[in-house]
Amino acid sequence: MLSFTTYSPTKIIQGKETISELANLVPKEGKVLIAYGGGSIKKNGVYDQVVAALAGHDTVEFAGIEANPIYETLMQTVELCRKEDVKFIVAVGGGSVVDGIKFVAAALRQPEDVDPWGLLTGSLTAESALPFGTVMTLPATGSECNPNAVISRNSTQEKLVLFTSVTHPVFSILDPETTYTLPYNQLRNGIVDTYVHVLEQYVTCDQQAPLQDRQAEAILSVLIDYVEPMLETSPPSFDARMILMDAATWALNTYLERGIIPDWATHLIGHELTALYGPAHAETLAVVWPAVVAYKFDAKREKLAQYGERVWKLQGTTEEIAKGAIEKTKEFFAKVGMPLNLSDYKINADEAAAEISKRFSERGMCVGENGHIKPDEIAGVLELCR
């Protein structure tokens, strides 16, 4: 285990009818922006609950933050916040809205004549951000309790990660009932996203971090044990949705990463596939993760075997259990309805590999723990999920 710092100051308020807590959590002084996405919150009653809770506050709204939030839209949010002198933001929706608001919050503390896209390319560092809280309606990204965000830019077809230490939500409210109206594919994607978040921090080379390992196995086991009630819709299971929201938070509240070097190759390749061809984030993860670990099988054999033995209760040689663990994971993804190949999305593996290699090469990016997948190896990975 390496030296580490953990810092997770977000207050999480989870349970039934918790949105009303906004009244006390949001500062009374100054204008409050309510930011949301395509309007689903107006159909399921969440918008009404938020507005009711903030009745005593001076509010303004911004609607239309997209799935895979887009720089061009977020710059309009920044402009509105400057015009209205907004002092606090409430992001209502899934990870996309929350991620978008993290970028907005950091951008607002940059000089007006500087393009905040530099926060994503690394040419700018966020030293502070406007405070914001979230009402999280989609258990998936863990964005409710970490400072990171993923932002896309239309003009360049790029999708980059914002890493800062200043964009933790002040609070996040998670009411499982807000998930009741989610379509099946969003729920399913949320489960797979959560699962792969854990895998990317757990299935690495051995890092002598046994507690982190077991905490990762805890989340994976619970997702496997409860996947059916989590997906139940008629009627939805409050208890299972409560567990799912909690699991999604824990998969990416940054604690699993303490003292270890995570992989994240699957995410970085997946982001490019979404940016280039459009599949949902979790859909790319279900395709790419089995290919990444098969490609780096020798480095990950021991950890795959531990995963197979403890989580899937497989028996056999290390080699057999490690291979079995990949198969079991693919079965789990297939069971919830995820396609497993690029061809299912009509993506040409050779073309995709060429473009992604080029981009990683231009950015000087090697991916995976220890940077052990070089730009010219992307074709080798994508070959395995053709």
Added chain:
Amino acid sequence: MLSFTTYSPTKIIQGKETISELANLVPKEGKVLIAYGGGSIKKNGVYDQVVAALAGHDTVEFAGIEANPIYETLMQTVELCRKEDVKFIVAVGGGSVVDGIKFVAAALRQPEDVDPWGLLTGSLTAESALPFGTVMTLPATGSECNPNAVISRNSTQEKLVLFTSVTHPVFSILDPETTYTLPYNQLRNGIVDTYVHVLEQYVTCDQQAPLQDRQAEAILSVLIDYVEPMLETSPPSFDARMILMDAATWALNTYLERGIIPDWATHLIGHELTALYGPAHAETLAVVWPAVVAYKFDAKREKLAQYGERVWKLQGTTEEIAKGAIEKTKEFFAKVGMPLNLSDYKINADEAAAEISKRFSERGMCVGENGHIKPDEIAGVLELCR
């Protein structure tokens, strides 16, 4: 699972040579109190590291906070802080020093003419506290990352818990090398303290919190797997001490409690035994926990069986596994050298039960999850660890 709020804003900095981080973590403005215990930090070099890191700060010192920190001493600390107009405190030591400073930090924000003992009896509520950080040298109490403290009072032989939402350390530094000079019994006590912290939040009636259960099992399993290297002293294992410090933090950073009702009967009875007769905190836990779960066996049977099956890999009927789990736990305590009976400390069970029943009765305290151990049942519990 019940609705819950989690809030754990303490920044944890763990690893080799991390004490030097104090230079950046402690605010430069205003006087800083360095508080510590009996002086062991002067022998093992920790004091020198702290002083060197704070060379650029204006500091004052308070030495002599006892094991089981005492109100009478802490009031002297309060007085010194008022006299010197201290703006930040660095608590250096184990849980006792840290707990003591939590009380001091809250007491300093009470009016000078009010006795802050009321913070412990419940007649006062802490609305704010002086900010403080810790350098934790003894992995055991988890006090480095929660707001709670246990304080004793000589004049009344009482030992009470401070519950506040404002006494989280701003930061805690955990350098495993600071534990190298700990005597065996303190290390052993730290392991048992950590283990029982987890058990008290885990072995309850079923609360439909499967992720919390597995996160608890993760810590227990790691303590069992690594107990020997954790206790190794010639030379100490840096890696195992790193794991132990991390496990101690996780056992009581309040996350295991989310959405569930913990037990804590063992701790509350144990506190009285320490206050009345003097055994170390962990020593009381090793004696009392097996008795509490045996006394409440029917209510805890299912959870004991889950614990026995998952953590100890026991097989058999539910009844057999549940009973086996208690035995395995006693064996674990005995293996590290903990006595298992009150008689080992020359404590008369009848006399102790009478006095503790009287105290709980006077305070109107029923203990255990759902308050299911009444004051007049203490004799029944202590009978089982006579």
